[in-house]
Amino acid sequence: MNETLRALPRVDDILEYVDEDLPRAILLDCIREVLDNCRNAIIAGAAAPTKETIAEMSIALAKSKSTPVLRPVINATGIVLHTNLGRAPLAESVAEHVKQVALGYSTLEYDLQTGKRGSRTIGIENLLTTLTKSEAACIVNNNAAAVLLTLSALCTGREVVVSRSELVEIGGSFRVPEVISQGGAILHEVGATNKTHISDYRNAIQDSTAAILKVHTSNYKIMGFTHEVSTKELADLSREIGVLSIYDLGSGSFVSFAGEPTVQQAVADGMDIICFSGDKLLGGPQCGIILGGKEHIAKIRTHPLYRALRADKLTLAALEATLGLYRDIDNAKSQIPALSMLLAQPAMLKEKAALLLEQLDKKLDARLQKTDGQAGGGSLPLQEFESWAVAIPQSSQLSVEELEKHLRNWKTPIITRIHKNTLLLDVRTIEERQFEEIVECVAAYNRAASY
């Protein structure tokens, strides 16, 4: 064993075998790591690998270490706002604008007219107030932050009345009761799981009440014997009694999808404060948007938490450019990927799937299959989005599990799903320019499997 250990090559010996274009410092670290592993393996009784093998292992390790863990993938799941895959993709023109801002200096807090310090969100506020008819607006990192900040700035030490049907948990650790207590407010539950009436709210309001909070149950639906109080009724009641009405709208759509409340409607109904995400149905960057009257927004913006939760310049650049597209709604629908994907009609998707099928290797026995996709991101939970997929069935020659893994490990990972022993490539979320890479990846699998 000692002899085998002594015979192991040195780092310099291995370097000679490597003519890849990799950063030298990373390569040296990786060779050392591989040699260490070899030493341990030899001590455990393994044979010594050849220099070539050690070089190959070192290159593979260096390559994997030089590849960012966060990188682009092809989403073939058909789920548009896929939480694990980064929710909403940005529009092309938005990404271009972000790039320009990222690469240089910008007017982040500079007013070109006066040559003095300016506001970092004035452009966004103007767009939001124009688009939604709200009086004022403010931006933070995500909607969870928006709700927490709102409660902290406007409700600390006082009661917040919420329906028992709306004590929602959103993915991660966002739970309405916990956010309320984190914001320093006291939860006052009213109604029952399935029914809450306006009288329940009215009876709960007392001197210590700061607000009525309505939470959009964006990721589930209660059906059957149910009743919920509309935003209009809640806004009217809160105005009559003199408490705030706050709406955690979650998905924050500017366009009406079957039954989904829009931001504009919530403003028109008279809710005092409305919070929603930038990267759900709006189709912009991850951020939280707070709309409300000037006085309330000023209180929120001067709260110390605002400084801790405010969004960075790249997010602001992406949000302003995305909102800009909404000035022409048809423009927004065609250019914002989340919107155009969600609005794509089944007939169009079938044609798109046929186009992909045509390019794929005929040996696969692939065919077209109708799917019922979901919006994802905890939005529109019941709405089925009929879509079309290229379906590759399990066969004696082909393991769909192996194919799924091969696609997932491709240079641009291709994320698919398996349903009833069939691998599905749902075209709702695949861009046509990505077909070529999918075809290439599947062909490489076929060559390797060589059936």
Ligand SMILES: *Cc1c(COP(=O)(O)O)cnc(C)c1O
């Ligand atoms: C998604 C959602 C949140 C959390 O929003 P993030 O932007 O993910 O922080 C909060 N409330 C509701 C109702 C939601 O749907």
